[in-house]
Amino acid sequence: MKQLSIKTSKTNELFSYMIGQASWYLSQGLQMVLFPTILILMLGVSPSNYGLAQVSLLAPSIFLIVFGGTIADRTDTRILLLFVHLLATTPLFLILCAIHFDFLSYEVMIIYGLIMGCASAFAIPSRESLLTSIAKGEIQKTVTIAMITQFSFQLIGMSIGGLADNLGVLPLIISQIFSLTIGAYFSIRLPKPIFNKKPFKLNKVKKEMIEAFIEVKNSKEIFPVSIAMIMVGLCFMGNNLVTLPYITTERYGFGSTGFAIVTACFWTGTLSSNGILALKKNIKGWGRALMIAMFSGLPILGSLYFEMPFYFFCFVIYSWGCGAGVVIAMGRTITQTFAVESHRGRMLSVYTLAFMASGPVGAIISGNIIEQYGLQTNILVTSSMGFAFISLLTLKTNIWKIKSPN
Numbered sequence: 001m002k003q004l005s006i007k008t009s010k011t012n013e014l015f016s017y018m019i020g021q022a023s024w025y026l027s028q029g030l031q032m033v034l035f036p037t038i039l040i041l042m043l044g045v046s047p048s049n050y051g052l053a054q055v056s057l058l059a060p061s062i063f064l065i066v067f068g069g070t071i072a073d074r075t076d077t078r079i080l081l082l083f084v085h086l087l088a089t090t091p092l093f094l095i096l097c098a099i100h101f102d103f104l105s106y107e108v109m110i111i112y113g114l115i116m117g118c119a120s121a122f123a124i125p126s127r128e129s130l131l132t133s134i135a136k137g138e139i140q141k142t143v144t145i146a147m148i149t150q151f152s153f154q155l156i157g158m159s160i161g162g163l164a165d166n167l168g169v170l171p172l173i174i175s176q177i178f179s180l181t182i183g184a185y186f187s188i189r190l191p192k193p194i195f196n197k198k199p200f201k202l203n204k205v206k207k208e209m210i211e212a213f214i215e216v217k218n219s220k221e222i223f224p225v226s227i228a229m230i231m232v233g234l235c236f237m238g239n240n241l242v243t244l245p246y247i248t249t250e251r252y253g254f255g256s257t258g259f260a261i262v263t264a265c266f267w268t269g270t271l272s273s274n275g276i277l278a279l280k281k282n283i284k285g286w287g288r289a290l291m292i293a294m295f296s297g298l299p300i301l302g303s304l305y306f307e308m309p310f311y312f313f314c315f316v317i318y319s320w321g322c323g324a325g326v327v328i329a330m331g332r333t334i335t336q337t338f339a340v341e342s343h344r345g346r347m348l349s350v351y352t353l354a355f356m357a358s359g360p361v362g363a364i365i366s367g368n369i370i371e372q373y374g375l376q377t378n379i380l381v382t383s384s385m386g387f388a389f390i391s392l393l394t395l396k397t398n399i400w401k402i403k404s405p406n
Contacts, residue, residue, distance in 0.1 A: 029157020238362020
């Protein structure tokens with residue numbers, strides 16, 4: 001009877017976690033469509049101003065995520081997630097009022113971006129820090145399920161956002177508020193912290209943020225994985241953000257519809273590989289799986305040098321997504337497992353920062369190379385960089401030897 005009660009409690013905790021995960025990323029998927037719809041179609045902003053608006057969404061996460069992870073380690077994560085979900089609804093109410101009272105403007109959307117970016121900086125490490133306690137020893141499987149939930153509901157949100165042309169933005173903004181409210185409710189149903197958290201003291205936060213980088217640097221498992229994520233951001237994510245839209249429009253003559261198809265192929269591949277990981281028993285060689293998946297991305301990236309039929313191009317991007325799904329799943333699994341329990345939030349935030357900060361840098365590098373020297377030169381340069389990075393990482397660190405402790 002006692003075992004049944006424990007199993008039921010574990011199931012309820014996992015359910016509450018995944019509902020919260022789904023609500024947040026459904027909202028994020030809607031945002032991916034509504035943000036450009038309002039700025040470009042409703043307000044008619046210039047490309048440079050649109051780029052600046054995108055920075056307003058991303059910059060707070062980059063600059064505040066380690067701070068958010070440190071706060072997650074010092075507070076009741078359930079209460080923090082409740083607050084973050086409710087905070088994320090405030091700019092949505094602002095947009096509703098702006099549309100109703102006719103004061104919607106570029107400045108309003110910048111405010112929206114800044115608040116949502118700040119909310120993400122606290123939401124991501126808070127939710128990640130809870131995952132290990134939810135997993136109850138099945139970390140690889142739980143991480144994979146969390147990723148499937150994230151990517152699935154992100155795609156659902158993007159699909160619903162596509163209805164803006166027919167329904168208008170108001171019903172979809174209301175849907176976003178409703179989704180975040182559900183997440184707020186399920187946040188308080190998550191398990192209590194399994195250790196006594198220190199009281200919040202602002203004067204110690206800066207010291208602990210610095211310690212987070214030192215702890216990651218000293219971890220023989222998390223440090224090489226974080227370096228790997230920097231490489232992924234520079235060489236792969238940068239190309240995903242810049243090169244794919246360029247190929248889709250310049251080589252194949254497609255507009256937004258073609259890019260939507262290509263994006264769907266990538267994320268379908270990510271979901272496929274995570275689905276396989278969820279069905280498999282615990283993989284022992286986590287580092288080996290991560291590096292094989294990264295190496296497999298190099299010939300895929302290199303193949304973009306050549307022109308090919310669009311249907312084969314979509315298959316190549318699907319394969320790229322499959323490898324990306326394994327890289328992300330293994331990276332998160334390793335970091336979740338080897339992070340110090342009481343410092344998990346801040347260590348996970350450093351790992352996340354490595355990927356989030358290097359991605360935009362990679363996009364800038366790829367964009368400049370394409371503009372100055374052409375698409376094919378960019379593919380040669382970034383794939384060569386990737387090969388050099390991955391080879392050095394394999395030879396100079398123990399990442400290949402990282403295994404499941406179970």
